[in-house]
Amino acid sequence: TDEEIAADVRATLAWDERIDDTDLVVEVRDGVVILSGSVPTYGAKTAAAEDAWRIKGVRQVINNLEVKQAAPRSDQDIAADVLNALRNDPRVDEKRVIIHVAGGVVTLTGTVGSLVEKHAASEDAWTVPGVVDVVNQLEVIPGLQRPAAEILADVRDALTRDVRISDPTRISVIVEEGGHVILRGKVSSPAEREAAGDDAWFTAGVTRVTNELVVEGWLRSGK
Structure with missing residues (x-):
């Protein structure tokens, strides 16, 4: 029911340490989640929508959240906080990143x-209060390349382990040389499609993901 979906969304938002949900309002109408109110950062606004999409039964998410920052911050303070965010993220080697x-x-x-690592750096920057935009010009220089067969096995294992994937057997995984992963097949929701893409991205050796998964029923309904 809409009430159950709303309760699950609120619980997830309260659990997510990226989000201050004090002034955040959740409404659900026929499976459509409407987020309103305010959050202190653009990163929190994005994270709130991601959390809502993860809830079973959600058909659509309308993100009307307003970003209200407590007070203007100096560029120097913002840069220092971005650096700290990168340092605290095990996915990122901050020593190779220049912040302006x-x-x-x-x-x-x-x-x-x-x-x-490039995407993680952007995510970290967006979480900092005072940030109004992030321009990511980081150059990706892959380390040791992994064989396509190893990457394929790891992506399939990740999809099988992921509780967000309802039926991993419906997802076809193709790995080209150089770490390019292509996902094809059908999934039951946009959140599941996103989850499959995440599983591929976070597999060691992956340099590119092309997500061609089709959300079943959405094309027929015009969404």
Whole structure:
């Protein structure tokens, strides 16, 4: 029911340490989650929508959250907090990342070892209060390449372990040389499609993911 979905969304938002849900309002109408109110960072706004999509029964998420930052912050303070966020993220080697902040816009340059690390750096920057935009110019220089067969086995294992994937046998995984993963087949929801993409991205040796999964029923309904 809508009430059960709303309760699950609220519980997930309260659990997620990325989000201050004090001024966040959740409504559900016929499986459509409407998020309103305010959060202190753009990262929290994005995270709230991600959390809502993970709940079973959600058909759509409308994110009307407003970002209300407590007070203007200096670029120097923002840069220091971005650096701390990168240092605290085990996915990122902050020593290879150069941070520049101008008017609240964070620009990341330097090198990383994978696209996962590049995306993680952006996520970390967005969590910092005062950030209004993130320009990610990090260059990906992969380390030792893994054989396609090993990557294929690991992606399939990840899909099988992931409780968000209702039927991993419906997902076809293709791995091309160089770590390019292609996902094809059908899934039951946009959240499941996103979860499959995440599983591929977080597999060692993956440098690119093409997610061609089709959400069953959405094309017929026009969504």
